[in-house]
Amino acid sequence: DACYGPAELVQVEVTNFGTQPIDFSVNATGVFFQVAGPNANTYSAILNSGTLAVGATQVVDITPAGDFSLPGLNIVSAYTQVLSGADPGGFNDTTSISFETVPTVVAPYLEDFELFTSSSGTGDPGTIGGGWTRDPNVSAFAWYPDAGGTPSGGTGPAVDHSTGSATGIYMYTEGSNGGQFAFLKSPCIDISALSNPSLKFYYHMFGNDMGDLTASVIDDQGDTTVVFSASGQQQSAQADPYLRAFADLSAF
Secondary structure, three states: OEOOOOOEEEEEEEEOOOOOOEEOOOOOEEEEEEEEOOOOEEEEEEEOOOEEOOOOEEEEEEEEEEOOOOOEEEEEEEEEEEOOOOOOOOEOOOEEEEEEEOOEEEOOOOOOOOOOEOOOEOOEOOEOOOOOEEEOOOOOOOOEEEOOOOOOOOOOOOOOOOOOOOOOOEEEOOOOOOOOOOEEEOOEEEOOOOOOOEEEEEEOOOOOOOOEEEEEEEOOOOOEEEEEEEEOOOOOOOOOOOEEEEEEOOOO
16 A cells, blocks of 8 residues: 555566567567556557567566556556467466555644544444554454543553543554554655654553554655654553654655
8 A cells, every 4th residue: 555646657577487488579469457446547568579588577667657546446457468470369377466545635734533433342443534544454453543541451541642531532552462563554645845844643652561663654665664663661650641752754
């Protein structure tokens, strides 16, 4: 899942698994990239010159550039089709992938989770929105919207940070589920108009079995950079105030 735009580079690797070299001047071959979903389209490239040796791989640029700007799940099939020569109309190996285009918002951006619906307990994921996603969605160790104090005794917080009340919503995980990972992902945030972009959020980590909290940025190329981390218990009581995290995003 990532932030995709209207002009993304699409490349397909074509490998000759046969026993003879492929002469594309004799056996012209189409390479097709077919998208189903909100960005439905079919992209293609024609190979009509050159040779692909046995076992060799060729990277093919698909045209035009891919438009994946609409939010939602994109289901992709990539395949080759012989257009002329000894096997006209023949289709070869098809590979399939899926990826999601995440909605984009423009900074400055604030999310206080107050429009999310609190979970009633493990197994009930509650509801989140605004382009936020989580993985897993339902598990003993997942991000849940909550209010009025975390379910486990001797942990915190008792209230949210935004309203300071027992009805305010915050996101939490059960830190006692060691050795597992739970991901909470924001919508894509366009920070290009900011002169000094930064990430600020408030966190509460009270309890004996706190794990690690990490905030990462996924950039336009899909590369992930950790910009903040905290390990273990950070507060000494449930009523202790939230701590403020800050990360400079000028490198992005």
